[in-house]
Amino acid sequence: MIEIEAIYLLLSAFAIISALLVFLMKRLLHAAMALTITFVISAILFAAIGQAFIGLLQILIFVGGLSAYLIAAVATETKSKSMLKTKPFFASAIVLSIALTAIISSIPQAAYLQSTFQSSASMMFSQYYMLLFIMMILLFSTAIGGVLIIKRFRKLVV
Amino acid sequence: MFPYLIELAFVIFAIGLAGIASDRHFVAILLAVELILVASIIALVSFFTSASSASASPVIMLIAIWSVAATEIIVLITFYVYMKYNGVSFDITTLSKMKW
Numbered sequence: 001m002i003e004i005e006a007i008y009l010l011l012s013a014f015a016i017i018s019a020l021l022v023f024l025m026k027r028l029l030h031a032a033m034a035l036t037i038t039f040v041i042s043a044i045l046f047a048a049i050g051q052a053f054i055g056l057l058q059i060l061i062f063v064g065g066l067s068a069y070l071i072a073a074v075a076t077e078t079k080s081k082s083m084l085k086t087k088p089f090f091a092s093a094i095v096l097s098i099a100l101t102a103i104i105s106s107i108p109q110a111a112y113l114q115s116t117f118q119s120s121a122s123m124m125f126s127q128y129y130m131l132l133f134i135m136m137i138l139l140f141s142t143a144i145g146g147v148l149i150i151k152r153f154r155k156l157v158v
Numbered sequence: 159m160f161p162y163l164i165e166l167a168f169v170i171f172a173i174g175l176a177g178i179a180s181d182r183h184f185v186a187i188l189l190a191v192e193l194i195l196v197a198s199i200i201a202l203v204s205f206f207t208s209a210s211s212a213s214a215s216p217v218i219m220l221i222a223i224w225s226v227a228a229t230e231i232i233v234l235i236t237f238y239v240y241m242k243y244n245g246v247s248f249d250i251t252t253l254s255k256m257k258w
Contacts, residue, residue, distance in 0.1 A: 005162075012166040019173045022189050023181060035189055038170070042196055045163065049207050054220060058199070061224050066231045073235045074185065081183045081248070089180040096172035101165055129218065136221060142229045149236050 008048065015041040023089060028074040028081050036067040163204035171197035184241065184248045188234040195227045 018041065021034035039062040046055035174193035181187055202219060241248060 008162050012162050015166060016169050016173070019170050019193055022193060023173070023177045023186060028185055031186065031189055035192060038193065038196060042200055045166075045200070046203055049163070049204070051203055051207055054203055054217065057217075057220070057224075062196075062227070066228060069235065070231055073238060077242070081186055085180055089176050092179055093169075093173045093176035096175055097169045100168040100172060136225050140225065142232070149240075 008045070011041055011045055011048070015045070020093075024086075026080045028077045029071065031081065032067065032070045032074055036063055036071070039063050039067060163200055167197045167201035167204065170194075170200065182249050182251060184250050184253070185234060185238060187250065188230060191230055192227060195223055195230070199223055 015038055018034045018037040022031045022038070025031045025034055039058065043055040043058040043063070046052070046058060171194055174190040174197060177190035177193070178187050181190065199220060202223070240246070246252070
């Protein structure tokens, strides 16, 4: 049991370090690679808690699709991206982490949260599933619009 | 059951939010939004795994988050291509100068 907790802690530490490296790396390519590592570690964590299918989908969509696309796009950028003021970044990240953890741990009745969560989830899957599909269609049309805009930029530039 | 995942989600969310608040590079801000989406996925999956019955699955909600993330990458690359090939600065404080 201790070994499993140690593995969780180790993976969480790696995820936090790679999330920090997204902002601390100076080149965009390295930042995108650090983001990819965060995606991979989150997928491993999903598999570790028994949701292997979601971990697999996470790998397929985020790592295989989005990260490859992102890295291919920003690979040619050689300028430094760093406009970050490091001290306010770390201070605000630490304060926000502590505040969010304090808020969630101050919720008194976890059982009440669990029951409302179950009822809302069942409503989402039974009554309001059409809203989700409409949202998906809208977002998909946004993606197609983005591709069309890129084509228009190419015509403008070339 | 999985005590560290919620805290991990909060920490990653806070890192993303701090990155949005303290960085001025356009692409870095959108990468921070991706981090926030990853944090929301981690929180959702850990809630579902520890709180829901076996019949419910978070995949439908996750599809919504995944489609938001995919759309955001499309928007990022669209603006990246536009800014790079039109000589627009990636500093978001100069975005008011961006025109068709």
